[in-house]
C-alpha cells in the first residue's frame with residue numbers, strides 16, 4: 001500500500017467456489033431460491049482502513065480491476081454506509097482494498113470485499129452486534145456476503161443467506177482457470193430462466209456429497225460436483241465449454257464452472273496433481289491459479 005497515514009483497522013475475507021449449485025425458478029421478488037455447497041478458498045480480499053475526514057476508496061491489485069467501481073456502487077462502500085447508518089455514525093475512513101479474487105469471475109470477490117469491510121469497520125467503530133445482526137446487514141448487501149463473512153464451508157439455502165456450516169477436515173486442491181472476459185451474474189440468471197423454465201430445486205445435496213466434502217475425498221466428490229448455471233454460462237460464452245474440456249484433458253478429476261462463471265474450477269487429487277494440471281494449462285496459454293479449499297475451524 002502506497003500511503004503514509006497509519007492503518008487503523010484491517011480484515012480479510014476469502015473468495016468462494018460453489019461445489020454444488022442448484023437453482024430454482026425465479027420468485028416474484030426477482031430472486032432465485034438456491035441450494036448450494038459454499039466452500040471458501042485460499043484466495044483473500046484484504047481491506048485496510050485509514051483515518052480520513054470522509055469516505056474514500058482505493059483498490060490495489062495485480063489483477064485487471066478496470067471493472068471495479070470506485071465510488072458508491074462498490075460493495076465495500078455500500079457496506080461502510082450500511083454499517084455507519086446502523087451504528088448512527090458518519091461514514092469516515094479511507095478503505096484500501098487489496099484484491100486477489102478475479103473480478104466478475106463467479107468467486108464472490110465483491111462480496112468478500114463487503115464482508116471484509118464490515119469486519120474492519122466493525123473493529124474500528126467498536127460495533128457490538130450479535131451474529132444475527134451481522135448476518136442481517138450482510139444479507140442486505142448481497143446473497144453471498146453472509147457466506148463471505150463466515151468464510152468456511154456451508155450449505156446455503158434461500159438466496160444463499162441461510163447457512164448451515166459444514167465441518168471440513170481436509171482441503172480440496174483446485175485449479176482455477178480465469179477467462180479473459182467477464183460474465184454478468186444477472187445475465188447468466190436471465191438466460192438460465194429462459195433455458196430452464198419450471199426448474200425444480202432439490203431440498204438436500206445428493207447422497208454422499210457431504211461425506212466426501214467433509215473428508216476431502218476428491219475422487220468421491222468429483223462426479224457429484226454440480227452447477228445448474230453451467231449450461232447458461234456456456235451458451236452465453238461457448239469458450240467456457242472449451243476451457244472445461246481443456247481442464248479435464250489436462251487431468252482434472254472433474255471441471256465445472258465456478259458460480260455464474262466464467263472462471264472454471266478443476267478438481268485435483270492432491271497438491272502435486274493440481275500443480276501438474278496448472279502447468280499443462282499454463283503451457284497452453286491459460287491463466288491459471290492453484291488454490292485449496294479452507295478447512296473449517298472445528299473440522
Ligand code: ATP
Pocket residue numbers: 067068069073074075076102103104105106107108109110111113114144182185186259260261
Ligand atoms: P457476483 O457476486 O455477482 O456473483 P462475481 O463473484 O462474479 O459476482 P465480483 O468480482 O463480485 O464477481 O463482481 C461483480 C460485479 O460487481 C463487478 O463487475 C463490478 O461491477 C461490481 N462490484 C461492486 N463492488 C465490487 C468490488 N468491491 N469488487 C469487484 N466488483 C465489484
